[in-house]
């Protein structure tokens with residue numbers, strides 16, 4: 001079978017490609033071969049919003065890692081409050097008072113520098129958000145994957161368990177579990193969110209597995225003698241990656257907000273260690289003083305993280321769809 | 327190129343089936359449970375394959391036809407252990423493959439392979455061709471064939487790409503970079519790379535462009551000769567079946583209703599269902615005016631097949647014979663009527679008497695089409 005082919009670099013736009021096909025209709029156009037990750041990167045790069053989101057997220061991670069070396073914070077190191085500014089000073093760029101320079105203003109009463117709180121809070125907030133998500137994705141993917149792949153009564157039992165857990169009031173459970181696991185330290189907060197966050201994801205993964213295991217390429221693998229484990233790892237899981245990533249990005253945002261929420265109820269990370277959540281919620285008692293900046297900046301950090309991660313997830317989903325046009 | 331275990335006893339090229347059965351199927355049944363409600367209570371079974379017996383001879387192409395949903399795919403998938411059987415026996419050279427486990431099962435997989443209908447769905451979009459074809463080699467690797475070694479494997483992948491008419495260096499590419507015909511060739515190379523003896527080809531050309539179909543059919547026939555293959559070949563298209571098959575089985579609602587060497591079947595069909603199917607094929611000779619036999623009524627559900635003869639709810643012959651009772655009460659046995667021709671109809675012998683062959687296969691007089699149905703053919 002003689003074939004006339006013309007190699008086309010993947011950098012051609014669809015319009016250029018079409019033009020080429022019009023000019024030489026008897027040629028079969030072959031895209032240059034790239035591996036899956038190269039292709040994914042190409043697609044991701046074209047996605048402006050995703051790039052911006054990734055940059056934003058990476059910037060926040062960088063701040064979380066190196067920020068604390070520059071902006072020192074210690075809970076037990078109490079500044080010398082000025083009785084006259086009980087509500088704390090607003091940001092310098094608003095008040096025009098640059099002595100001391102305050103990028104995000106001060107807290108009420110103790111007059112801590114909010115910049116210090118936000119920068120030092122980034123670590124725990126991101127670690128809890130990402131860590132809990134990893135835990136719940138792993139549990140949810142394995143649980144849902146096993147149920148969906150093997151089906152039958154095993155699937156019924158496993159999914160009934162998920163259904164009944166979903167009917168429980170999760171927040172209440174988190175509060176109760178927090179009591180047992182020792183409230184206040186961040187690993188248990190992360191663990192609790194991770195251990196309760198996988199239910200929805202397991203349903204998603206199950207339904208993906210249920211439909212993917214019926215695919216011909218899975219039958220083909222079985223027909224040549226590939227083991228179940230390898231089929232799951234090499235054939236099914238890679239094809240569930242995109243929806244799992246989307247769910248995971250949503251989960252990171254959800255956990256960061258959720259941590260803020262349980263902090264408000266007094267069961268989040270102990271106030272001696274700042275997180276965006278507990279900084280935000282501790283501001284609420286003092287909001288009448290008019291110091292909006294105390295709530296605004298940690299809240300803004302959460303919003304930026306959520307936006308960054310969500311844009312990034314959007315781009316990842318498109319980039320990982322092999323059938324998408326380059 | 328065929329391996330050491332390729333076909334020592336193989337029916338040679340061209341000699342269509344030397345009579346030695348390679349696969350023998352006896353009373354094979356595959357039911358799908360129907361579950362309803364939250365409790366997933368068992369409400370019955372879809373009898374997709376319901377007692378099928380026949381044998382496939384070494385070196386032949388056994389064609390399988392029948393309407394959509396009659397159980398052709400399920401039959402093949404059961405045979406290849408991709409679907410749990412409900413009952414029956416399927417022997418590969420004397421050993422029941424339905425009982426194989428573990429090592430035996432994996433070894434059997436090397437000998438029996440499958441080619442799919444859908445050139446898109448049968449290739450994992452996230453794997454390069456080298457892995458798609460090489461994966462089976464890896465799974466079947468042993469010290470003798472050394473398929474576990476990357477170099478040996480890559481060489482074999484390249485060899486088999488060339489064997490199906492593709493370039494070696496396509497191995498690095500991903501499925502979406504290929505046309506439908508090329509993808510189908512990749513699927514064939516995957517099946518072939520294990521050096522099987524038997525291939526279940528499930529409508530391998532139905533999804534392809536008409537211009538490509540004959541290329542692939544001829545490739546399959548070439549490969550049979552070069553590698554001593556035996557095919558179970560499913561198709562909807564009766565011309566394709568006539569072209570490629572040595573013997574043909576006709577399925578209706580989970581059962582075989584007729585089985586015969588191909589020339590005999592097309593010249594002298596003996597089951598009213600087969601006759602209806604054939605009447606829908608346009609004759610190449612434009613002078614011959616064929617009368618289509620239109621099957622009335624819907625195909626009954628395979629969850630509740632009609633009692634007696636499964637075809638009796640739509641059978642034109644039964645109508646012409648004045649509704650004989652046995653059609654609705656006694657399941658006609660699948661019996662030999664001479665010359666390797668088997669048929670499941672109580673009145674197969676009456677066909678020449680009751681309806682002139684001319685009318686059935688088509689010169690002039692149509693058989694009185696029961697129920698005065700409009701000429702929308704239900705036979706595909």
Ligand SMILES: Nc1ncnc2c1ncn2[C@@H]1O[C@H](COP(=O)(O)OP(=O)(O)OP(=O)(O)O)[C@@H](O)[C@H]1O
Nearest residue numbers: 358372374392393394395396397398399400401628
């Ligand atoms: N996994 C399954 N679960 C339940 N029912 C099934 C399943 N697979 C097939 N069936 C049913 O079994 C019957 C036979 O299906 P099968 O796919 O074998 O038919 P087919 O002859 O291959 O049809 P087609 O020509 O459309 O490919 C159909 O009624 C179908 O709905």
Ligand code: SF4
Nearest residue numbers: 635638641653671672
């Ligand atoms: S047995 Fe009766 S119903 Fe069945 S095919 Fe023959 S004539 Fe028709």
Ligand SMILES: [Mg+2]
Nearest residue numbers: 398399400528
């Ligand atoms: Mg089918």
